[in-house]
Amino acid sequence: MHYFFEVSNITKTFGSKRALKNISMNLRKGELISVVGHNGSGKTTLFKVLLDIYHANNGTVKFYENNFDLKNDVGYLPEQRGLYNKTTIITQLLAFGYLKGKSKKELLPKIDVWLSYFGLNEHKNDILGSLSKGNQQKIQFITSILHEPKLLILDEPFSGLDPINVDLFINAIKDLKDKGVSILYSSHQLNTVENLSDRLLMINKGEVVHFDTVDRIKDKYTYKLKIINDSLTEEILQSAGVIYELKDNVYEIALKDKQDSQQIVDLLPNKFSEMFIIEKPNLENIFKNVFSEKGERNAQ
């Protein structure tokens, strides 16, 4: 598949502090990649290196898209609001559109469409500062997509939004992806990340922990078998050498692989189980696992 851009061995330091270390990743055309990591892990720095706001100390960023102009074809939504507080919304949207080389004629119909989509049409002539935080975030989002960018970089787009507005944003992002826009975004809302992304980039302390599809990342982590069986005893589990917990008569057994559950079943005198559930690890558990020291050891 055609790459939109490719990042190779990027390192970025600020004085003695290392923000990124040997980051390598790529984004395919029309793909949506989520970047996750706890605060200060280097997500925003990575975005800023891509946007040429920061220069990397080492490594390269290569854009493969034809006729791609970094100043005109990228939409960027920063983590903190970057708008003119004392200016009206319409002036603001036109202003950012002009900076991307668009004319008033091109911008006005799109402004109407997006303001209507977010239910802000009647606030067109209001001063930005008079809007709520969530509505300001909507305006920030519109400024980043109004010029129809080829690449969209969204840093925490859902922050400050209620669940209904998160859905509005998700649908808009899906729609843009369907139209062929390549998207890179960061979020702490792991459920959304799990459902929305084609691939996931997990960063910890400026280094790549995982870069793959959500399913493949999940496969690298232990499954959990929840079982209630009369014949199951702690001695059996200890002899099998597995890690387990007993919670309200339910044995929770860590499995390296889905198939390992068969070995447990083979050890049981009575094959009938009242409960037999194999749970796939969710992203939240993986996240907690990765970002705790214990988790870093457990990750395979």
Add this chain to the structure above:
Amino acid sequence: MHNKYTAYSYVSIKTLFPAKSLFSGFLFNLIIALIVTTLLLIFKPDIPFIGNIDTGSDSLISSLNVVKGVALIIVFFLFSNVAIMMQNVFEDRDSKVSEVISTSITEKHYLFGKLVTSFYNMLVVFISMALAIFIASMVYSLFSSTFNVFTVVLAPIFSSFTLKGSLFFAGCVLIVMIMLATSILFTLSLAIKINSLVDAAPVALIILLPYMVLFGLFIFLPTSTVETWILISTIVMFIPIFSPLFILIYAMLNGFELLTYLAILISVIYGFVLFGGVSNIYKYAFYTREKLSLTQLLKLSVKEKAR
């Protein structure tokens, strides 16, 4: 807008000066002018208007007095403009607008836009004040039997305009514009240094340094010593930052001759070099929150640093 210089200039003006604030600014000027008019009508002080000024005094000495007046007016405009520009650059950095616009334009577009915005601001303030004073003068002439705005102010101004005089005036306006551009670029180079608005006042004083030097000279050197003034301006008009102000003095005393044109050319080159240097500063300092010393700014202006 396909040209990013035009686009950012427009954006900068539109976001800094909403139409409403321009109107209220004019209204404020008009109210002040009308209050002064009322006081003049009540107390009737003896004011020498343009039509009544004695033009028999030594023309070179009056030229120096004109320079003094022009410098005072420029300092007034610069002082109000410096504060606005500093606050504007500070807010752009503080509100992260700088990050968003840097994904669309370069530092050169940004600086050019700010330069245009400054000129726009000064022009609007000038027009607004001139219009308010003109309206107030009309009101004054309605109630005064001895004063008529057309015969006492406008007629003498228009009658003094010949082709030679107009060209001289245009030349002086050009020098004043170079002077303002130099001061604004100097302002922008230092505006990046402030991390809070409290820092703005001492930085503003550095920007007004050439004008302070001139006022100092006016105190210690009488305007009657014309030869000394010519000698000083001949030397100082080739020194960066000070250059345009002293070209104006030289042009007022000696007229436009080869040396004046040479000094203007060098001053324009200084302007471009300054623009390049300030761009270099912004390439780095616009994106960091580092507190930079004057030495660091100077180093950044000559050598780009990776951000």
